[in-house]
Amino acid sequence: MERDDLAIDGLLRELARAPEGDDHAFVARVLAGTQKPTLPRAPILAAAAILLAMGIFLALTPAAPTVRIVAARPSCVTDAAAMRLLMKDPATNNLLMLDEVPVGAAVRVPAGSEIVFQAVGADGMALWTSPRATKIAGPPAPVAARSVEFARDVKPILDQHCSGCHAEADLVRGTVHPFEARRSPLVTQTHAPLSGAERHQLALWVDLGAAGRP
Amino acid sequence: MTIQNVGDAAKALEPKGFEALVREHHRRLLSYALALTRRPEVAEDLAQEALLIAHRDLAKFDAARDFGAWVRGIIRMKYLEWTRSHRLERMSEGQIEQLDAQHREWDRAAEEGRGDALAALRLCREELGVHITETLDEFYVRRRSCADIATRLGTNELVIRKRLQRARDVLGDCLKKRLGELHGA
Numbered sequence: 447m448e449r450d451d452l453a454i455d456g457l458l459r460e461l462a463r464a465p466e467g468d469d470h471a472f473v474a475r476v477l478a479g480t481q482k483p484t485l486p487r488a489p490i491l492a493a494a495a496i497l498l499a500m501g502i503f504l505a506l507t508p509a510a511p512t513v514r515i516v517a518a519r520p521s522c523v524t525d526a527a528a529m530r531l532l533m534k535d536p537a538t539n540n541l542l543m544l545d546e547v548p549v550g551a552a553v554r555v556p557a558g559s560e561i562v563f564q565a566v567g568a569d570g571m572a573l574w575t576s577p578r579a580t581k582i583a584g585p586p587a588p589v590a591a592r593s594v595e596f597a598r599d600v601k602p603i604l605d606q607h608c609s610g611c612h613a614e615a616d617l618v619r620g621t622v623h624p625f626e627a628r629r630s631p632l633v634t635q636t637h638a639p640l641s642g643a644e645r646h647q648l649a650l651w652v653d654l655g656a657a658g659r660p
Numbered sequence: 661m662t663i664q665n666v667g668d669a670a671k672a673l674e675p676k677g678f679e680a681l682v683r684e685h686h687r688r689l690l691s692y693a694l695a696l697t698r699r700p701e702v703a704e705d706l707a708q709e710a711l712l713i714a715h716r717d718l719a720k721f722d723a724a725r726d727f728g729a730w731v732r733g734i735i736r737m738k739y740l741e742w743t744r745s746h747r748l749e750r751m752s753e754g755q756i757e758q759l760d761a762q763h764r765e766w767d768r769a770a771e772e773g774r775g776d777a778l779a780a781l782r783l784c785r786e787e788l789g790v791h792i793t794e795t796l797d798e799f800y801v802r803r804r805s806c807a808d809i810a811t812r813l814g815t816n817e818l819v820i821r822k823r824l825q826r827a828r829d830v831l832g833d834c835l836k837k838r839l840g841e842l843h844g845a
């Protein structure tokens with residue numbers, strides 16, 4: 447690129463990155479980094495050590511309320527297609543969905559939250575769930591996480607396809623293994639003509655712990 | 661705001677002064693980092709690290725210099741570290757110097773009250789035709805590759821590359837006019 451071209455390329459990328467004007471979140475991250483005390487180092491290093499042991503590598507953003515994580519495949523899982531980042535809801539302890547990214551992608555997660563990782567197969571179901579949550583220390587950051595709830599996200603699917611012949615309680619009794627959609631007959635053995643999106647929704651609910659089941 | 665004397669530099673040492681500098685300069689600094697890395701997440705990290713270093717070393721800041729130019733120098737250093745650690749091909753010294761020169765011109769335009777480069781570019785972008793705007797959106801906003809865009813728009817990759825080049829040329833000319841660079845700034 448020529449002189450103007452390269453600089454204009456940068457301006458165009460910045461306009462696309464933050465089309466609304468000033469990037470208040472970026473400014474807040476910088477200013478948070480100038481506050482003392484900064485992030486307590488011992489908990490961060492402890493969290494990093496745990497993640498490293500699982501084959502997940504952290505790229506710390508200095509003293510910021512979000513942490514960039516490189517979602518590497520855990521060494522115990524060889525065929526993961528994606529990594530799912532979940533966080534514990536501090537109020538209910540249920541798992542909430544933060545993001546699902548390709549293996550190796552860099553993704554930001556909020557500091558001050560308990561993060562759980564899942565390796566996800568090509569079929570969209572969890573292959574592995576980290577056995578414990580990892581708390582990323584730091585000043586609390588805004589969280590954009592979504593829940594998958596039985597009443598709102600699962601029951602309508604069962605009502606449409608299953609409840610005509612089966613009692614709701616029977617449908618989920620013995621057919622759901624929380625955090626293991628691929629071992630749950632509700633997901634893998636149903637004979638109802640579920641769409642791909644509906645089956646994915648059921649699998650996600652189970653992989654997130656199947657909270658709120660009757 | 662440009663720091664022009666020691667008194668201003670002393671004010672900048674206060675948290676509020678630094679905050680004002682960050683608010684004023686962050687977007688141009690991010691666009692500089694984006695021109696170097698072309699990756700938003702990396703550009704954000706480099707710009708953030710550079711600003712934190714600037715905050716730490718504010719006492720060493722030469723008050724005769726422009727704050728934006730100073731932090732761009734730190735970003736450039738962090739960019740070189742990043743390419744080294746990731747074994748990436750880096751931009752040539754000449755290209756980086758040209759990028760710096762363009763940003764210095766935009767600094768002068770801002771100091772002399774001739775306008776802000778990003779604001780001017782936004783206006784210039786609105787004057788472009790439909791086809792060019794669509795291609796720019798596909799490439800910069802939706803971050804699709806030229807090959808993907810060509811497939812979606814039913815043309816070939818070379819056409820898309822030329823269209824993007826043409827768009828940047830047109831925007832460059834428009835920017836110069838809006839910032840008065842053609843009139844001997």
